[in-house]
Amino acid sequence: MRAVGWSATLLAALVVAGCGRGYEGGGELRARKKVLDREVAGLRDAVGRLERHEPLLPETDLAVAIDDTLLQEVIAAQLPFENEIGDYRLTLERAEVHFRGAPTVRLHGRLERRGRLGLEAVVDVIGALDDISVDSARGALAAKIVVDHIGIEKAAGAEAVFSGSTLDEVARMIRLQLADKLPPIQIPVKIQQSLELPAVTNGPVRIEGARMPIAANVTRVFAGQGRLWVAIHFQPGELVKTGDAPEAQDSRAEDVEAGFDAAPSAGKPSAKAERP
Numbered sequence: 001m002r003a004v005g006w007s008a009t010l011l012a013a014l015v016v017a018g019c020g021r022g023y024e025g026g027g028e029l030r031a032r033k034k035v036l037d038r039e040v041a042g043l044r045d046a047v048g049r050l051e052r053h054e055p056l057l058p059e060t061d062l063a064v065a066i067d068d069t070l071l072q073e074v075i076a077a078q079l080p081f082e083n084e085i086g087d088y089r090l091t092l093e094r095a096e097v098h099f100r101g102a103p104t105v106r107l108h109g110r111l112e113r114r115g116r117l118g119l120e121a122v123v124d125v126i127g128a129l130d131d132i133s134v135d136s137a138r139g140a141l142a143a144k145i146v147v148d149h150i151g152i153e154k155a156a157g158a159e160a161v162f163s164g165s166t167l168d169e170v171a172r173m174i175r176l177q178l179a180d181k182l183p184p185i186q187i188p189v190k191i192q193q194s195l196e197l198p199a200v201t202n203g204p205v206r207i208e209g210a211r212m213p214i215a216a217n218v219t220r221v222f223a224g225q226g227r228l229w230v231a232i233h234f235q236p237g238e239l240v241k242t243g244d245a246p247e248a249q250d251s252r253a254e255d256v257e258a259g260f261d262a263a264p265s266a267g268k269p270s271a272k273a274e275r276p
Helices: 002-051 068-078 164-178 253-266
Strands: 062-067 081-085 088-099 103-113 119-135 140-157 185-190 194-197 209-224 227-236 240-243
16 A cells, blocks of 8 residues: 555656646747747738738838847846845846847846745746837837746746746746836937927017927837837927017117028927938
8 A cells, every 4th residue: 555655646746747847838839929929910910011002101100210239228228127026036137129020028037035935046038019109208219018928947946846837827927917017118219299489589570489399109110120110190289489579679780680590590400300
């Protein structure tokens, strides 16, 4: 009976270990499938537009192109991301960004858990940039990272106690709670949201100062060949007076000429953008 009991225990341990490895491998496959699904969906949308003879981006909007290497450096500059999730501490220290049909983001770091069942592991977070929009408060583009999968690798400590399926369940729990804990990504693209028209105060003609608000919003995003293309639509608003001009007074011919010479430079734009 004792030999039978030990045999049953050993068989159960082998089954659990085998299921753990299979579940863990399935998690990695699901992560790869999610990345491929995003990339294929983006490419299918682009191909569909081209087959319908439609532009990839609206022709009336301004298109901004951002290299994946630049955005990788931007995210890396904001690292590390440190989060306390239950009994676990997640620290993300390195980033990879790839634009191939989808704006894929991978974050690498470590996971720690203190206590009787301690855990130290290398983690791989797989996700993508999402909700790319104009941050009106900062006057720039911003995005958030959605997390599709977290893989736990090279675990020490609890690995001797937990099966692979248990580690995957821990990864799933962390992924669900990590969604709202990652900070927004600030994309270095300045968005001007108003146009200032200075008052003309020299010469016989006086013009009041005014301000024109400009509403800006992202209309379409496409990732391909290492670049993220963002289409931005600008809608000018009504002019708002910002100041009264003084009354016109008698002036010399030199003052009139100076007033006309200064007017164009006052309204000269500070930057220009080119379409791809």
